[in-house]
Amino acid sequence: MTKIKLCGNFRLQDIDYLNQVQPDFAGLILAPGHRRSVSRTLAQTMRSQLADNIPLVGVFMNQSLREILSYQDIIQYVQLHGQEDEALVAAIQAHGLPVIKVMTPDQQVSTHAAYRLIDAGAGDGQVFDWQQVVASTTPTMLAGGLNISNLEQAIHQVQPDVVDISSGSELAGIKNLAQMQKLVQKVRNQT
Template sequence: MTQIKICGLMREQDTQVVNEVQPDFAGFVFAPSRRQLSLKTALHFRNLLADTIPTVGVFVDEPLANMLQIYRSGAISIVQLHGHEPESTVQALKEAGATVFQVFKPNAPITPTAADYVMLDSGNGSGVALDWTRVPKAPHPFILAGGLTPANVTEAIDIVHPDVVDVSSGIETNGQKDPDKIRAIVKTAHAIE
């Protein structure tokens, strides 16, 4: 089974469909974007979500102290580093008890890291798909993100064999999470060995 992260929850009804389909991770965006949440909203959503679904906070070059404060609040158990964070930040987050997802961009070298997962993403929720045939051999556990939709996720998994797929814009309609697309992509990903 390929694990899946539903990222960029923005509304209470997003948490309802996530509880229904039980993805492996749910993501809250704290970085500046149209999906950005306040800590208060993230805590509210965390309370609405099933305890069995780990929550991920997405950050871009956020000060370490801020990330630690959000982690310690209980809103998230995983920190996703999407900027130019040094390895010392990864180490500090892990020492605090957080699980860390370290994001790399296409055509950038995947450097050694103490992060728990390495992610390759084509762009911050842009919906642009990678050329999956050119994805470098990455250490596992490995997360694939960028332009994944219910229509192409099977092909992406077949080519890349990621441990986790991460989806956001590919499960939206008119800028909002689409319950039917979420149901479809979670079912598809979980069906693939």
């Protein structure tokens, strides 16, 4: 049964929505300089308001082990979206934080991370040819332009362990409760 991660949450209102729709994972961008990036203070507040049963994923890009581990009391998973190596994956996981390692369809490599996330780009919402996803013993997350209209097809074709959706849960660049509800419902209604 595929699970769902709703990522790119950046407002406290988004946490209210997440608590209502109950995805399997929620994500925050903790790498600076992106449109949906959040500060440490906001991340702490968001975690405190997010339901305890929803693990919070922190998205990092080429940041140090020290910086990543400084969020250990806020997040339950680390998503590495840069050129991080397996040594960093191992070091983070040795500190009790499971890692989601992002890779592009043409750079699928083996990893000791808890999950591998296949995405066409740097979280820019581009769909890629799902036939490029190769089988792996590492659980697979699928991202890249997933939305209400293509989600069922993506799940049927790829059978990922988790679908990861950010812009597909928004209207005009802002999280939308109705969109989030429809996405979670589609994933939950799989047969």
